[in-house]
Amino acid sequence: MMDKKVLGVLAAVTLSIGVAAPASAATAPGYDLLTMGHGTKTLGIAYVDNNYSGSRIEFRGESCNSDKEDIPDYQFPLPEKYRWTISSVQNLTASCQMGLRNRNGDRLLVGSEPQLGSWNDQTVTVQFS
């Protein structure tokens, strides 16, 4: 009899934890969120893993001018921890071209890319122009 009561209490505790955890977890445990730049909008997001997962960097700003070949409106040299780690990206704007730069200065224009192919783990700078 006593054993059954104890088990019942344990089951109730386990259930309440299981229900509460997903609702309060904004990002998956063990992953980092870094915000770069200032502004009211998230221009884009770069992720360490494929398919928009893993630790991520959000790039903040406002909007881009219409001259896409001008110097970038926003340029984000990645902190050392994130250099050569980016595996998927999302451009969340309508007005900006999102571009990745590798260590040679080559540029890849991107939209929403769940994988980056030969550019996997190559990005050192993210630009919006």
Ligand SMILES: [Ca+2]
């Ligand atoms: Ca990666």
